[in-house]
């Protein structure tokens with residue numbers, strides 16, 4: 001479990017995060033939902049230590065991360081995997097080398113054979129067993145995200161962070177990536193935090209959803225509760241999509257309409 | 273300006289505190305050496321051979337007095353290329369080639385979050401990305417400068433003998449006149465200093481790129497401009513101090 005307590009961050013007097021307190025639960029997909037420019041990426045960067053929050057603390061399973069000793073921070077960092085918005089693959093390395101990289105750097109005690117097994121396992125897990133020799137420039141956006149996931153989980157991460165994992169992907173590929181992250185989270189009991197502004201992801205994989213608006217947390221709950229939330233900003237955000245409006249209408253007219261929709265998408269995707 | 277310089281010093285410091293394992297850094301240094309050194313041989317060879325040739329032809333054009341022996345041409349080509357042209361011009365050429373590629377490469381890594389990806393893994397990105405580039409430059413610049421010295425003297429020889437301005441024997445006699453070994457040492461010291469300046473300034477420019485593709489281009493240009501200015505300033509300071 002990751003606990004975030006009263007995190008504040010300003011840039012040149014412009015307060016981007018106005019005291020955010022929330023928790024990311026273990027073994028669940030925790031979604032950070034919110035419009036563009038609400039500070040989701042800044043919050044994530046504070047959580048993983050790419051930025052220092054001005055005030056506030058972040059605790060990983062009981063060990064404090066903010067302002068702690070370098071060794072302790074380093075130890076926590078080694079358990080963090082991150083999928084970046086643009087995948088951030090090292091473009092001078094092949095898919096295989098990208099996945100192997102964290103193992104080479106972080107676990108020097110692993111032999112070459114052990115590394116190869118682990119890389120092959122991870123690439124297979126994300127469905128890329130035949131793409132190991134390709135360069136990042138040669139593969140599609142969806143494949144890049146998969147490599148990003150493989151690289152993140154290669155060192156057996158305990159915490160997985162994804163910044164807009166389905167930005168720039170078509171709906172079907174988005175769904176596949178969402179499902180992959182969801183499956184991996186549950187398979188390995190990872191604490192996963194996903195930034196998104198996509199209602200499809202919410203309905204698909206939102207085990208725990210945190211709604212951010214202008215640097216503040218306005219709501220949190222699960223995907224069953226979100227459609228009936230009474231926060232005006234959240235309602236406006238959710239029902240900006242006519243698809244969701246329609247779903248909500250069906251839901252209101254016939255009891256359990258929405259769950260019927262979610263269930264059918266789930267069973268469809270599980271079948272494919 | 274002063275703020276930039278302070279940041280620059282902090283940047284250099286961050287690179288050498290909490291470094292990666294030596295084996296990793298050495299491997300990275302070898303990789304960078306190939307890019308900085310081997311890949312620059314062609315341009316350095318062309319430039320230095322022509323500079324030697326042009327120097328020889330122009331000196332012989334200016335030496336009209338029958339009182340001055342022709343071997344002076346060989347002597348002057350040697351002095352000019354070893355002391356100034358080989359180290360300085362080579363470094364300026366490398367500032368263009370190596371500086372822009374360092375700044376462009378690091379800038380691209382920064383804006384595509386590859387630097388952040390390293391940091392999240394707990395890797396000191398400055399040490400991993402920048403230190404090997406600086407060390408590789410410090411190793412490769414002197415070698416390229418030695419190559420440039422030899423090729424410019426050879427270029428002068430070919431130009432002088434082929435145009436008939438000077439005979440082979442006179443040229444070689446000139447090369448051997450009053451040779452001061454310290455001049456070579458001085459040129460190599462210069463090349464090490466220039467190597468550090470070019471690689472460190474370009475790395476700094478690239479590493480702290482913010483924004484998008486446009487800023488990466490600007491970082492490359494800035495890296496080359498600042499490197500060249502730094503080379504010329506250092507050239508003057510070193511000449512004043514060490515000669």
Ligand SMILES: Nc1ncnc2c1ncn2[C@@H]1O[C@H](COP(=O)(O)OP(=O)(O)O)[C@@H](O)[C@H]1O
Pocket residue numbers: 011016034035036037038039040041042043
């Ligand atoms: N390094 C930075 N320096 C200054 N301002 C920043 C920086 N990073 C983000 N911001 C500002 O913080 C706000 C939130 O950005 P971000 O977290 O990227 O939004 P999003 O929720 O879309 O991910 C934006 O207005 C942005 O301009």
Ligand SMILES: [Mg+2]
Pocket residue numbers: 040041163
């Ligand atoms: Mg963002």
